[in-house]
Amino acid sequence: MTHYPFTAVVGSDDLSLALILTTVSPGIGGVLVRGEKGTAKSTIVRGLVELLPAHDVVEGCRFGCDPARPDPTCPDGPHAPESATTEHPARLVELPVGATEDRVIGSLDLGKALGSGEAAFQPGLLADAHRGILYVDEVNLLHDHLVDLLLDAAAMGRNTVERDGVSVSHAARLVLVGTMNPEEGELRPQLLDRFGLTVEVAASRDPQLRAEVVRRRLAFDADPVAFSDAYAAAQRDLADRVASARSAVESVELSDWALSTIARVCAGFEVDGMRADIVTARAAMAHAAWHGRTSVAREDVRAAAIFALPHRRRRNPFDAPGLDEDLLERLLDEVPEPTDPTDPSEPTDPSDKGPQGKGPSDGPDKDGPDGGPSGGPDKNSRNESQQNDSQQDADLSETPTPEAPEPGDGDSTSSPDEPAAVPVGVAAAGAPFRARALTLTGLGTGEAGRRSRALTSTGHTIGATTGTRGRVHLLATITEAARHRGTRGTAYGRLSIQPADLRTAVTQGQESNLVLLAVDASGSMGARKRMEEVKTAVLSLLLDAYQRRDRVGLVTFRGTGAEVALHPTSSVDAAARSLATLPHGGRTPLAEGLLTATKVLAIEKLRDPKRRPLLVVVTDGRATSGSDALERARAVADAWGRTGHQAVVIDCETGRFRLGLAAELASRMGATHVPLGEVAAGAIVESVTTARDVWRSRKVA
Incomplete structure (x- = not known):
């Protein structure tokens, strides 16, 4: 397969330099590339492998031992000094997001175990990537326990396996490169710290640069071989420079x-x-x-x-x-800096702006045939963007927030149709706080996370089942084979194990969930400055979800309709931007809010059937948008109650005389009703936890 040449990429000097540095000194610990889609993250990483020099390995060693310094603990060793050698090109091993732990670190060779009774080790991807590059696309979507294994191996230079009767340790010195789109979720700070370097990439806004990206990509797609031949000399020069730097870095x-x-x-x-x-x-x-x-x-x-x-x-x-x-x-x-007349000065050739030494035309192209142009902006454009962002933030912070109407203003005194001008305000969120965990009842089967109890691929073993997917349960497999010992007999005194005896472990851990908040953003909610507390609660729940690998969404309803202010996500930055400009004011379309929330959950159910949702409705129960608003809200609530999904209604009604509409709404939805005299951010989160306990007691009863 012909990869796009590294020296042909356009406009991503920072990314190119970071990859070159970790290639020169693998002890740096790899590179994490953050950027939007279509920014050539994958293209430039795949092109990097051609710059790495070939290396000698011990012939027949599955772990790629260096003949000059063989690993004394190599499972295929010990290797004699006169062992035959062979030359291997540098390898780029790609780790798919759906890989299992056994495939990454290696596992028991089932073929030999069931066939000859030998407890042999089957190497994984870490062994394949030894002395090469391990590339993880969308590393932020990889399961946390797999990321931990990868980063530990990259930091220690070894892979140690203690499982299924196998005790193996082998060298795993590799260059770890991960790419991610921050819009799809963030990595935990502990995992971020294990990457040596990080680079932010963004599409260039320079029309000439974008045109050059398209021109080169079309030429490559038309004739990959001819295009690569045109850059062969530049590739060789850059590879020689990398090899020279690798040999000189220690001195x-x-x-x-x-x-x-x-x-x-x-x-x-x-x-x-x-x-x-x-x-x-x-x-x-x-x-x-x-x-x-x-x-x-x-x-x-x-x-x-x-x-x-x-x-x-x-x-x-x-x-x-x-x-x-x-x-x-x-x-x-x-x-x-002390002066050193013997030290050569920095090259002053203006064309030497990137690791390729070819000027601004040497950067990555788009990421794939249908992607957009890639590469980060230059320093001037980056500074200009930061100044514009800062000015925009200042303008938002200085914009006066009009006083929202009192409860009843814009609701009971207006005509059934929404008035032409409705007072609208934008409340700022307070500092997020530590939220108490939200847990769903029952035992789920969703994606591994840190929230509710579930049957997952990780956790403690609670049983065994038939099948070939998952970790082998040795004790259950041997027990099943022993049941048939009388009919099968023994071979050379050994227990005969057949494929039908194979049992895999059933493990219980924790799953991630979807918490969808449906927030009343009408004028009655903003009258007593409640939106600030509501926003703070949403941000706090999102922060907790980020730490626990959950997804959180936000639906708001005001005026005559509802909108999805925040699509279900685990991206903290995207959530903060969405919530910063959330307006409030106008009437209360409660039915539309519940319908929109139901549609969002239905779509997410199609995308991820195993992820269990929790709907949190923050409202005073009033429905004032239209003459039949209350009846429509009751009908939608009754329909929700028949779905069986768990929900919580936070009652924001205050004052001496209360209508009890939120309590009726909760009853119709089959949800837990939590009355609050004041919508306090901490109270909202605590109430959801309380509702969890109430729901659990109702289920037991």
Whole structure:
């Protein structure tokens, strides 16, 4: 298969440089590439493998041992010094999102175990990727326990397997590269920290650059061989430069000044732990070797910090990622760099702007035949974008919020039709707090997470079942074979195990759920400034869902209809942006809100049938949009009650005289009714937890 040449990609110098650095020094720990769809993340990673030099391996070794330094604990060893060798090209091993743990780390060879009774080890993808690249596309969608295994192996350089009667440890020195789209969810901070470098990529807005992307991609699709031949010389030159830098990186001097500067920069950005300092030092040495320097200079520290610190600095989940480059410059300038007349200076050729040394035309193309142009914007466009974002945030924060009408304003005194001008306000959310866990009753079968009890692929073993998918339950398999010992007899005194005896483990763990909030954003809700507390609760629930791998959605209803303000997601940044501009005011279309929430859950049911939902309705129960609004709301509530889904109604009605409409709504829906005198953010989250306990007691009764 012909990959798109690395030197032919357009406009992604930062990504190219980060990949080159981790190739020069694999001890950096790999690269995490964050960016929107169609930004050539996959294209450029697949092209990287052609730059890696071929290497010798011990002939017949399934674990790719280096003949010069064979692994003394290799399962196929020990290897004699005079063992035959063979040359292998560098490999790019792709890990699919749906891979199992057995396929990643290796497992018991069932063929040999059931055939000859031998407890042999079958290598996994980590063994295949040894001394090469392990590429994980959409790493944020990978199960957490698999990501833990990958990052541990990448950090330690070894893979250790202790399971199913197998005890194996083998070398797994690899370059780990992961790509992700932040709109589809974030990685946990603990996992982010295990990636050495991170790069943000975005599509270029330069028309000429985008045109060049399309031109090159069309040429490649028309004749991949001819297109690759046109860049063969550039590929060889870049590969030679990579090989030269790899051999020189160990001799690069890390002076006391450079080491203290790295420590000062990491402390200035308040990163946790010491991994940031170590990774920055390694990346700075690799950057110096890449540019032909014998010692680390200021430019090397700066380049390394830009890649190694953004995902490690302390920030709230709702803060935008990135690095304050002004602060970085101040930290670098606190202690001037000592002059060294023997050290070669930085190349001043303006054409040497990227690792390919070809100027702005050397960057990635689009990601796939139907993707868009790729590459991050240059520094000027990036700074301009940040200034525009800051100005927009300032404008939003300074926009006065009109006083919402009192309860009844815009509801009972207006005509049945929505007035032409309805007072609308935009409330700001408060600081998110630690939310108590929401758990559903029963035992689910959804995707592994950290929320409700479920039968998942991970957890503690509670039984065994027939089948070939999943982890082998050895005790149950042997027990089943022993039942037929009298009819089968024994072979050489051994127990005869047949394929029909195979049993797999049934494990119970925790699943992730979908929490959908249907929030009344009418004028009566905003009159007593409740929307700020409601928004804070939603953000807090989303933060909790982010930590527990849940999905959270938001439906709002006001005026004459309802809308999906936040489609079900686990992306904290996308949620924060959606909720920041959520308006309130107007009438209360309760029926439309419930119908919209029902449709959202129906669509999500088709997408993920095993993910169980919980609907949380935040309302005072009033329905005032239309002459028959209350009757329509009752009919929709009755229909919801027949679905059997779990729900909670948060009663926001206040005042001395109450109509009890929210309580009636909860009764019709078969939901738990939680009356609140005031809509407090903490009370909302606590009420959902209380409703969980009430629901559970009702089920038991």
